[in-house]
Amino acid sequence: MACQGLASGETLKSLKAESETLRKKLEEERKKLHDVELEKVAEKAEALGELNMKTRRTLKGHGNKVLCMDWCKDKRRIVSSSQDGKVIVWDAFTTNKEHAVTMPTTWVMACAYAPSGCAIACGGLDNKCSVYPLSLDKDENLAAKKKSVAMHTNYLSGCTFTNSDMQILTSSGDGTSALWDVESGQLLQSFHGHSADVLTLDLAPSETGNTFVSGGSDKKANVWDLRSGQNVQSFDTHDSDINCVKYYPSGDAFASASDDSTCRLFDLRADREVSIYSKDSIIFGAASVDFSLSGRLLFAGYNDYTINVWDVLKGTRVAILFGHENRVSSLRVSPDGTAFCSGSWDNTLRVRHEREG
Amino acid sequence: MSNNNASSNLVVAQRVVKQLRFEASVRRIKVSQAAVDLKNYCLQNAHQDPLLMGVPSSDNPFRPPKSCSLF
Numbered sequence: 001m002a003c004q005g006l007a008s009g010e011t012l013k014s015l016k017a018e019s020e021t022l023r024k025k026l027e028e029e030r031k032k033l034h035d036v037e038l039e040k041v042a043e044k045a046e047a048l049g050e051l052n053m054k055t056r057r058t059l060k061g062h063g064n065k066v067l068c069m070d071w072c073k074d075k076r077r078i079v080s081s082s083q084d085g086k087v088i089v090w091d092a093f094t095t096n097k098e099h100a101v102t103m104p105t106t107w108v109m110a111c112a113y114a115p116s117g118c119a120i121a122c123g124g125l126d127n128k129c130s131v132y133p134l135s136l137d138k139d140e141n142l143a144a145k146k147k148s149v150a151m152h153t154n155y156l157s158g159c160t161f162t163n164s165d166m167q168i169l170t171s172s173g174d175g176t177s178a179l180w181d182v183e184s185g186q187l188l189q190s191f192h193g194h195s196a197d198v199l200t201l202d203l204a205p206s207e208t209g210n211t212f213v214s215g216g217s218d219k220k221a222n223v224w225d226l227r228s229g230q231n232v233q234s235f236d237t238h239d240s241d242i243n244c245v246k247y248y249p250s251g252d253a254f255a256s257a258s259d260d261s262t263c264r265l266f267d268l269r270a271d272r273e274v275s276i277y278s279k280d281s282i283i284f285g286a287a288s289v290d291f292s293l294s295g296r297l298l299f300a301g302y303n304d305y306t307i308n309v310w311d312v313l314k315g316t317r318v319a320i321l322f323g324h325e326n327r328v329s330s331l332r333v334s335p336d337g338t339a340f341c342s343g344s345w346d347n348t349l350r351v352r353h354e355r356e357g
Numbered sequence: 358m359s360n361n362n363a364s365s366n367l368v369v370a371q372r373v374v375k376q377l378r379f380e381a382s383v384r385r386i387k388v389s390q391a392a393v394d395l396k397n398y399c400l401q402n403a404h405q406d407p408l409l410m411g412v413p414s415s416d417n418p419f420r421p422p423k424s425c426s427l428f
Contacts, residue, residue: 010371012363012366012367012370015367015370015371015373015374016370018374018377019370019373019374019377022374022377022378022380022381023377025381026377026380026381029381029385030385033385033386033387033388034388035387035388035389036388036389036392037388037392038388038392038395038396040392041389041392041393041396042392042396045396045399045400048409052411053408056419057419076418092419093418093419193376230379231376232379232380232383233380233383234380248395248398249398249402250394250395250398252391252394252395252398253391253395267388267391267392267395269385269386269390269391269394270385270386270387270388270390270391271383271385272385272388274388274391274392274395292406292408292409293402293405293406293407293408293409294398294399294401294402294403294405294406294409295395295398295399295402296399296402296403296406296409297406297408297409312395312399313395313396313399333408336407337405337406337407337408338407338408338412338417338418338419339407339408339419340408351419353407353408353412353417353419354407354408354409354410354411354412355411355412355414356410356411356412356413356414
């Protein structure tokens with residue numbers, strides 16, 4: 001078995017020595033640029049007033065744990081998926097169920113709404129991501145039009161459409177992420193680099209270009225170039241699995257939620273962690289995060305059934321929200337930022353917003 | 358067998374070095390600069406953030422539904 005392109009003098013020993021040197025150099029470079037803390041820069045910013053978040057809708061209907069949810073671009077429909085294989089599309093204003101699909105698998109860990117609002121994607125223990133076009137005819141059997149798009153060699157942990165209905169990005173327990181063409185099911189690009197299950201992914205806001213971030217059981221968050229498949233940046237400060245990653249609205253940073261009970265903010269241009277959202281009293285893992293429209297608030301759902309709301313700039317907690325009777329597994333702010341929805345192992349979803357005054 | 362192990366270790370090590378070389382070449386800015394930009398983005402968009410500012414009941418699609426009376 002031939003080894004490709006060994007430069008003269010390269011041996012296993014010399015390569016290992018070089019990687020040690022490079023790692024040290026990276027650490028030094030990052031340290032040099034760490035001239036101030038985000039909280040210090042934010043000191044002069046006005047403190048946030050008390051928040052008055054109320055649950056406005058409770059979506060009941062799942063017979064088992066809600067594992068994932070996503071908003072439609074119309075800001076009122078929501079798709080959610082559950083442990084018992086059911087995927088439901090809701091009208092969050094009226095709480096009516098508009099569509100229901102029973103997947104041929106349990107633990108549907110990922111679901112996503114297509115940008116057009118005309119289809120949903122979902123998958124889980126079946127190792128696949130399937131797309132269901134949504135029919136206006138309520139009696140039509142959605143399962144009949146189902147299209148299998150992605151095939152992994154382990155469970156599907158996350159999926160999202162890219163800027164159109166035509167491509168889907170998936171993350172899997174097989175340690176890879178992948179980009180697929182929906183129509184043909186063809187694999188367009190695969191992303192290798194995590195050394196364990198990839199648990200989460202998020203696409204960069206469209207203005208900032210073609211990248212996405214993924215988080216895994218290897219405690220790493222990796223940023224990837226969609227076109228080349230290249231891992232462009234890597235962050236490994238978490239002490240345990242990263243369950244969720246979400247881009248900051250400007251695309252210059254992203255937040256993560258981890259089993260180590262902390263959420264963290266990573267700035268992409270400074271190439272380092274710039275804030276950590278934690279408290280000694282918070283000892284359970286964080287499962288899901290999302291930003292408010294301005295990026296000032298970070299909503300995080302935890303395994304202790306609560307949602308903590310953090311001031312992103314000052315690093316302090318501004319509210320703690322109760323209500324769910326089991327783990328909060330999934331949390332998303334609506335596309336226009338007016339409300340956020342949380343899904344839980346208590347089989348329900350809750351939509352909350354902030355009352356004026 | 359040991360030959361295969363040795364060459365696959367080598368391939369892995371080459372990949373790691375290649376990746377690290379790439380990451381080392383990434384251009385970075387100071388945290389002070391990055392932090393100021395994050396703060397400015399938040400402050401500039403704050404008044405348009407409904408979860409921060411609150412939504413007046415009249416505009417709110419999620420307000421508690423009022424019951425209708427029919428006469």
